[in-house]
Amino acid sequence: MRFWRTPLDADKMKIPRGELHIIVERCKGCEFCVEYCPRDVLEMSEEFNSKGYHPPKVVQPENCVNCDLCEMICPEFAIYCLTVEEESAVAEGGNNS
Amino acid sequence: MRFWRTPLDADKMKIPRGELHIIVERCKGCEFCVEYCPRDVLEMSEEFNSKGYHPPKVVQPENCVNCDLCEMICPEFAIYCLTVEEESAVAEGGNNS
Amino acid sequence: MKADSEGVRTGIHYLDGDRAAAEGAIAAGCRFFAGYPITPSTESAEHISERFPQVGGIFIQMEDEIGSITAVIGAAWGGARSMTVTSGPGISLMMENIGLAAMLETPCVIANVQRGGPSTGLPTMVGQADVMQARWGSHGDYEIIAYAPESPQEAFDLTVKAFNMSERYRTPVIVLLDECVGHMVEKVTIPEADEIEIEPRRLTKAPIGEYLPYAYGEDLVPDMALAGMGYRFHVTGLTHDERGYPDMSEACQEWLVPRLLEKIRANADDIIQFVEEDTEGADVVVLSYGISARVSRLAIQMAREKGLKVGFLRLQAVWPFPEKRIAELAKQIRSFVVVEINLGQIFYEVQRCAAGQCETLLSPHAGGGVHRPENILKVIEKGAKAK
Amino acid sequence: MKADSEGVRTGIHYLDGDRAAAEGAIAAGCRFFAGYPITPSTESAEHISERFPQVGGIFIQMEDEIGSITAVIGAAWGGARSMTVTSGPGISLMMENIGLAAMLETPCVIANVQRGGPSTGLPTMVGQADVMQARWGSHGDYEIIAYAPESPQEAFDLTVKAFNMSERYRTPVIVLLDECVGHMVEKVTIPEADEIEIEPRRLTKAPIGEYLPYAYGEDLVPDMALAGMGYRFHVTGLTHDERGYPDMSEACQEWLVPRLLEKIRANADDIIQFVEEDTEGADVVVLSYGISARVSRLAIQMAREKGLKVGFLRLQAVWPFPEKRIAELAKQIRSFVVVEINLGQIFYEVQRCAAGQCETLLSPHAGGGVHRPENILKVIEKGAKAK
Amino acid sequence: MKQEIRITGFGGQGIILAGVIVGKAASIYAEKNATMTQSYGPEARGSSCSTQVIIDEQDILYPYIRESDVLVALSQEGYAKFVGELKPGGTLIYDEDLVNLGEAKKDLKLFPIQAQRIAETDLGRRIVTNIVMLGYFTAASEAVPKEAMIEAIKTSVPKGTIELNLQAFERGYDEHAQRQGKK
Amino acid sequence: MKQEIRITGFGGQGIILAGVIVGKAASIYAEKNATMTQSYGPEARGSSCSTQVIIDEQDILYPYIRESDVLVALSQEGYAKFVGELKPGGTLIYDEDLVNLGEAKKDLKLFPIQAQRIAETDLGRRIVTNIVMLGYFTAASEAVPKEAMIEAIKTSVPKGTIELNLQAFERGYDEHAQRQGKK
Amino acid sequence: MSPKGVPEAVIAAVSADEHPIAPFLRMDRMPHIWCSTCGIGTTVKALASAFEKVGTDLDKVAIVSGIGCTGRVAGYVKLDSFHSTHGRSVPFATGLKLANPELDVICFSGDGDLVAIGGNHFIHAARRNMDLKIICVNNFIYGMTGGQVAPTTPLTALTSTTPYGNAEPPFNLCHLAAACGANYVARWTALHVRRLTKTFAEMLVKPGFCFVEIITPCSTLYARKNRLGTGLDVMKYYHDNTVIEHGADPATTDIVFGGPIICGKFVERDRPTWLDYQDHYLGEKLGEKYQRGRMLQEACER
Amino acid sequence: MSPKGVPEAVIAAVSADEHPIAPFLRMDRMPHIWCSTCGIGTTVKALASAFEKVGTDLDKVAIVSGIGCTGRVAGYVKLDSFHSTHGRSVPFATGLKLANPELDVICFSGDGDLVAIGGNHFIHAARRNMDLKIICVNNFIYGMTGGQVAPTTPLTALTSTTPYGNAEPPFNLCHLAAACGANYVARWTALHVRRLTKTFAEMLVKPGFCFVEIITPCSTLYARKNRLGTGLDVMKYYHDNTVIEHGADPATTDIVFGGPIICGKFVERDRPTWLDYQDHYLGEKLGEKYQRGRMLQEACER
Ligand SMILES: Cc1ncc(C[n+]2csc(CCOP(=O)(O)OP(=O)(O)O)c2C)c(N)n1
Ligand SMILES: Cc1ncc(C[n+]2csc(CCOP(=O)(O)OP(=O)(O)O)c2C)c(N)n1
Ligand code: SF4
Ligand code: SF4
Ligand code: SF4
Ligand code: SF4
Ligand code: SF4
Ligand code: SF4
Ligand SMILES: [Mg+2]
Numbered sequence A, B: 001m002r003f004w005r006t007p008l009d010a011d012k013m014k015i016p017r018g019e020l021h022i023i024v025e026r027c028k029g030c031e032f033c034v035e036y037c038p039r040d041v042l043e044m045s046e047e048f049n050s051k052g053y054h055p056p057k058v059v060q061p062e063n064c065v066n067c068d069l070c071e072m073i074c075p076e077f078a079i080y081c082l083t084v085e086e087e088s089a090v091a092e093g094g095n096n097s
Numbered sequence C, D: 001m002k003a004d005s006e007g008v009r010t011g012i013h014y015l016d017g018d019r020a021a022a023e024g025a026i027a028a029g030c031r032f033f034a035g036y037p038i039t040p041s042t043e044s045a046e047h048i049s050e051r052f053p054q055v056g057g058i059f060i061q062m063e064d065e066i067g068s069i070t071a072v073i074g075a076a077w078g079g080a081r082s083m084t085v086t087s088g089p090g091i092s093l094m095m096e097n098i099g100l101a102a103m104l105e106t107p108c109v110i111a112n113v114q115r116g117g118p119s120t121g122l123p124t125m126v127g128q129a130d131v132m133q134a135r136w137g138s139h140g141d142y143e144i145i146a147y148a149p150e151s152p153q154e155a156f157d158l159t160v161k162a163f164n165m166s167e168r169y170r171t172p173v174i175v176l177l178d179e180c181v182g183h184m185v186e187k188v189t190i191p192e193a194d195e196i197e198i199e200p201r202r203l204t205k206a207p208i209g210e211y212l213p214y215a216y217g218e219d220l221v222p223d224m225a226l227a228g229m230g231y232r233f234h235v236t237g238l239t240h241d242e243r244g245y246p247d248m249s250e251a252c253q254e255w256l257v258p259r260l261l262e263k264i265r266a267n268a269d270d271i272i273q274f275v276e277e278d279t280e281g282a283d284v285v286v287l288s289y290g291i292s293a294r295v296s297r298l299a300i301q302m303a304r305e306k307g308l309k310v311g312f313l314r315l316q317a318v319w320p321f322p323e324k325r326i327a328e329l330a331k332q333i334r335s336f337v338v339v340e341i342n343l344g345q346i347f348y349e350v351q352r353c354a355a356g357q358c359e360t361l362l363s364p365h366a367g368g369g370v371h372r373p374e375n376i377l378k379v380i381e382k383g384a385k386a387k
Numbered sequence E, F: 001m002k003q004e005i006r007i008t009g010f011g012g013q014g015i016i017l018a019g020v021i022v023g024k025a026a027s028i029y030a031e032k033n034a035t036m037t038q039s040y041g042p043e044a045r046g047s048s049c050s051t052q053v054i055i056d057e058q059d060i061l062y063p064y065i066r067e068s069d070v071l072v073a074l075s076q077e078g079y080a081k082f083v084g085e086l087k088p089g090g091t092l093i094y095d096e097d098l099v100n101l102g103e104a105k106k107d108l109k110l111f112p113i114q115a116q117r118i119a120e121t122d123l124g125r126r127i128v129t130n131i132v133m134l135g136y137f138t139a140a141s142e143a144v145p146k147e148a149m150i151e152a153i154k155t156s157v158p159k160g161t162i163e164l165n166l167q168a169f170e171r172g173y174d175e176h177a178q179r180q181g182k183k
Numbered sequence G, H: 001m002s003p004k005g006v007p008e009a010v011i012a013a014v015s016a017d018e019h020p021i022a023p024f025l026r027m028d029r030m031p032h033i034w035c036s037t038c039g040i041g042t043t044v045k046a047l048a049s050a051f052e053k054v055g056t057d058l059d060k061v062a063i064v065s066g067i068g069c070t071g072r073v074a075g076y077v078k079l080d081s082f083h084s085t086h087g088r089s090v091p092f093a094t095g096l097k098l099a100n101p102e103l104d105v106i107c108f109s110g111d112g113d114l115v116a117i118g119g120n121h122f123i124h125a126a127r128r129n130m131d132l133k134i135i136c137v138n139n140f141i142y143g144m145t146g147g148q149v150a151p152t153t154p155l156t157a158l159t160s161t162t163p164y165g166n167a168e169p170p171f172n173l174c175h176l177a178a179a180c181g182a183n184y185v186a187r188w189t190a191l192h193v194r195r196l197t198k199t200f201a202e203m204l205v206k207p208g209f210c211f212v213e214i215i216t217p218c219s220t221l222y223a224r225k226n227r228l229g230t231g232l233d234v235m236k237y238y239h240d241n242t243v244i245e246h247g248a249d250p251a252t253t254d255i256v257f258g259g260p261i262i263c264g265k266f267v268e269r270d271r272p273t274w275l276d277y278q279d280h281y282l283g284e285k286l287g288e289k290y291q292r293g294r295m296l297q298e299a300c301e302r
């Protein structure tokens, strides 16, 4: 039995675009995602979460190429990027940030 | 404090000659001394000691060059060779064998 | 269920206690052995190293005793009935991970062929001074089960029992042999496989996703899952909750640890095994186990020839301790005489349980040999005069 | 002799029990420490790692606890007063070589800062369930000395005493702290060096060639030689004769091992230390040690407010056990109430020594916290009604 | 008079050191008895941690809080966990940026401060949040004399940082007066 | 009738195996009880070692010799150590090349043999000294039936050596008749 | 109740269980205990990705940890997972693997756990080429117990038991593993998430003893004591100071304080595993009589 | 009483105490327990000769052994000598040496003792370059317990726990010691008495962790089980199959069953010892405040 999910409609995808999800409460503000995002999609926010950390926020959603680096490097499993189809991708990842 | 003994009159020695001593009761008949004596001074004896081992015996005492190999290789500390001066060396290590 | 006939060497053998214990293990379904040689237990390992490759068992000689006991625990979670065998210095080294086995509730068996101690002591000679250690040797509170055979035949029988109890109560069980019994060669009768009752492992039948590793029912023993069954469960030596998750709280500790003890204590009657002879009307009851029990019998014969009324209580299980029976007997007799090859261990337990109702006397022996029956007799005579 | 002023940090400090014990060790002349970090004992090691390079001591963090205890023993034979510090899992690993220390009659000190067990248990939370292990944890027969402080101040005082006793009786001594005492920070007053009495090592004065490592006199303790003094002596963990040579015989075992026990038992009065309060005329005597003793006091106050006659016996030494005093008190009172953070350990000893002369009740706690005084009170109330 | 004080926050905020300073001040520099203990788990790292200080003229038998007189809260979690143990009329000192009181008990004496913000902004070092808080605590609770606290700080913080820490302490101490003044 | 038998010699002489064979013969093939034990130290290597076999129709409680009926001695050391435990009128079987009786007790039944020499010379394998001795022991002591001994040997020695061992056994067995004949 | 300063919307927007790693983790145990910027979580993520990449059947994976910050991994992964005792993950895993060779058995532990107290098991398992995958998070320190010196701590580094600087030379773990016989030896830092994932994927399909060392920031203890800045600073250090050198002789890959970190796959070879050896030699000797250790589970399940 | 077959004269002729090794041995404990042809005694003799050669002050030497046939050496040498527990000679020696750095501390133990159960101490002491001289008698087997497989037993060799042939690859001890950092690594056989003596003499004056492996016949167990003939046959095997290769890369010196034995001095280097490191780094940090671990004996003697 396996539980891995493959993105829905993976075959239909054209240009990969990322839809970013940030689990703010889980973030510990390490800045890794911000620093190592190759496309400067993220920035640390001024606010802090209930633990007192500053989570990142999405500042240039349209730049995201869904490279997953932020997801891979985040030690808190607090950020991830889902692939969306070019057409359907709402260029406002912001609504998830 | 040290306990090592140096052969008496070491300085007066001329040609080193060996005087062989075999502690028969301690021997376990391994044959190492016999096999590795470079001068074939020794041979295994037919008799056995109280533990049932055949100790070596000296068969060619005059051949012994006091190389100490028998002493060094013996795992039982059962054979040793003392240096005697050429003049004083009684060529009959046999009386000790 | 019944033993797997493939492993059972049915027949009459002339075996030492070490090898008899090994055969008992194989008969009981043991198929994983990890050990480290140590006198006087090594014959067990040697025997198993020869037998296992022919019965589908895995024998591995580890780098030390710590590795051995830990591999045994790991193998149990992989699905094997598993065992290690050692003696004094080795069992001391195993103590930390015997605690792990107790905490994870891992069925496994550890044989300790006792030699003269403390420390390296008398490697080739007998002792019985690891009995209290068996109970108290690892840090923290736990209970242990331990059997002490008096002959190679019993080494076989009680090793089978040890495996069964370890499965029934999900707990490490110790077989406390001693050098005499371990090295003594006698006739050992191994029954047919279908005459050997084997306790099946308490595997969970919960649907995937609903299994709670440390949820338990009336008998206080949780059901077990094995790695690879699909449950994706977690276990830890930390204090843990029903899910097996660490829970660093006093409340969880109170929930967990008393049960670890209670599952043994509440079931003590099922676990305890002893032989009682002629205690009815006795003035003195001799209490002993292992090789000392045999020697005691000789002293008892001698005492009876002198007209003394002597009963006998031979412990086959030393842990849990038969507290109730001791307390009852104490009320009826003048004294207990405890015969053991140590300077007082089970003696203290008897004294405690006797609670002043009768005298408790020790016939000690420092180790390196068995008692001279005459010496035991002297203590019995003293005991007969008590009160 | 008096303490070396260089090591003594005379003055008033605000210290936790772990560090206070470390200061006690340094004051007592300890100059070798080998250890392996483990919560909640690590503060001791850290403190010493900072202090030692400035007082000519050697601190080494070993690869594990086995290496630590063995290096400590080696250092003792090299002439150092030496020590290690650990907790549950670590002390279990040390058991084999604590036996070696006992067998070689090596003066050294082991501090065990008890946490919740068994196994990894509750690393950061309190327990007192290693008490029986301290006595019985290594294989074979031996006796141990163990002190249990109730405060940082006492951690200092009793560590000094532990070193002194280890020298006087040439035996490993255990300081049984618990996480509460170890991590509790309080005022600790360290006296002037010349107010601290230090037991000199019992070094032999025999002429070279005439020294017998295990010959002993009236007090049963042999004099010691150190490596490098020219005696060229031998010691072994095997059963050994006066010369320290292995002697694999029952006779030698009988000669050696009973003395190892007897040197402690015969001198128990010198070693034992306890505080007794208001036992005269008491109905109930509360017996406790370490942090539990402090909590008990509160319960006793509460009980007295209710008009109950309650005495108090606080063990500073848990081993050897004050058997005689317990037996005496048992005859005068209705019951003992044993308060300890375990599910019954010293309780059994009390029960044994009370020998049915009075009730023995346990106020248990599984660990991870201290007793609620109310719970102890309940047991006291029950105890007051006994008989 | 016995005082039972709890300081709570999360790992890295210097909670434990704060407890040591209070205890030391009381026991060494104010000549009372003071027992300081801490509760911590592995979760201390970035998660909730707390310290307890019991101050008394008598011997301290029971070294833990049974009912606290003062709670100093530097995190929401810590506040939530320990507010219940405050005795009626007890003193609650808290960082208002970090702690949201919700429906707090009615009869508490409340002392809010923005200690972390003060440390970060006024003093430029978030690390002295705890000492700012201690200054405020000293003024607000009057559990330990100010002089004793200052002595304890001096002997407890790293040599090079004494100045900064004393500054932080004073800043916190003054904050009390200011806030009281504003009322 | 109870029989207490000691076999002694030095390490490497196959003393222990000899004990196993005697015990097995008695308990499995002669249907008595037989307990075999051994004493050995590290010194077993090349030094003295011994085995005890107790044979009885009853249960064997005490598994060690209290007074031996038969002593089989293959070394001087072993002889010296154990001759004292032989009961008056007991049977002493020994290799006369290896054991010098000295002033032996008067009332023993003496059975000398040159087992090692026979093994070396007649059979060409010193290693079967023990089995030669067992043959002699079987004939001289009558403690265990010959057939039982033969069965026990067959099931106790390595497969490939059964023939040689039986030969050695018979040779030792016959030696008894020969020696008795000579007397 | 929402804490101050964080807009409600942001929090509500996503569910933690939607994270692609969710099926691999025990979400009911999040958040984990690791400090901010600790690299352990990143390593866990890389392993999860590797599983996905390889298509591993997660029901047949077991993770064994010892005790330590890293040792907590066993408790967070939604796999059969065993949190054993300090230093004993390797022998525990050995028993598990041999009892059920079908399992992929992975040891996930810290440097102290694996090579301080666990050193003996480590070298012997490598010698035996036991079919185990060893993931070692090397943070140069004992994290869990509060930052004491480890056998990996570089010379001069400050720790809580080397307050004047470490005066004891450290192990080069890759060298040690290689010298003892490991089949696969590689090193990365927590920054090298992609390469690390690839390495994990390779390791998962490679038979025998595989060792992967991940140099990881411990900002709370190691970095703080040594004034190396924040975790991010440490990551930047890795970025600037890593030298990738596949196939480097492990003997040349020592790590010194403030020096470069040589990373890469150092060893890949094909020594037979312990079970291979057994099968081969015992099979040869015993012929038909040889019965390989079966799925020992049978004995319990019958 | 003289046993039969040995002429009285021969026995009477010499006194055991006259043997030149007598001052080095506890003559009251002779004969030793080792079997005929066992090479341990030869090794002891070589050490005695090396002491003489170097002129060592024997009052300042301590020998530490673990448990095993070789471990019995401690009991036979007339030196301060410690028979510790199985596997623990190295940490015992570590304590001894650090408490009294004046001592030459020598560990004399078997292969099982040093690298099976004692393996962890061994690698860490080598890493630390602890100033210890390690003499390892490698007989490829556990002698004392009756011939079980050791971590040095070659593949296919028969032992009492590998009745079908060893199916586990052995350590190359010299390689292991070298990889962990030993300052001096050499190997000889019991036949190479002169070279061994020279090596011991070098070792005695070499600071740091020194490791000397001596391949030694165990005729009673190893040779017998493997039908290698008598001890003498084994010595002849050494004679015919030894390849002396000073400076050989330790990684290339594996020993296989029936193969050649590469001997020689493999490593000699000058890493600072543990105490050197301490003195250097602590001294640097603490300056005048630093007090090196003094002759700790003082504390006891005052
Ligand atoms: C037998 C034993 N000794 C010591 C400890 C204490 N202990 C727990 S974790 C640890 C070291 C952790 O260091 P490491 O393995 O490097 O893991 P990290 O926390 O750095 O990830 C120690 C010494 C223990 N739990 N058990
Ligand atoms: C803790 C412990 N485990 C096991 C033993 C048993 N034991 C004694 S010596 C030995 C091995 C000896 O082998 P080795 O070190 O190679 O020495 P050798 O006898 O071959 O010289 C063993 C396993 C022991 N004494 N203590
Ligand atoms: S997926 Fe890649 S590009 Fe998009 S935010 Fe993350 S790191 Fe940046
Ligand atoms: S990497 Fe994760 S924890 Fe770090 S800042 Fe980004 S989201 Fe937060
Ligand atoms: S000293 Fe040399 S030559 Fe003389 S007998 Fe001995 S080995 Fe032969
Ligand atoms: S080397 Fe020694 S033991 Fe061997 S035969 Fe010669 S004297 Fe005897
Ligand atoms: S202490 Fe270090 S290793 Fe442990 S969780 Fe924190 S950063 Fe990670
Ligand atoms: S058993 Fe082997 S190693 Fe031990 S003494 Fe005999 S020959 Fe030497
Ligand atoms: Mg680490």
Ligand SMILES: [Mg+2]
Residues within 6 Å of the ligand: H068, H110, H111, H112, H137, H138, H139, H140, H141, H142, H143, H150
């Ligand atoms: Mg060996």
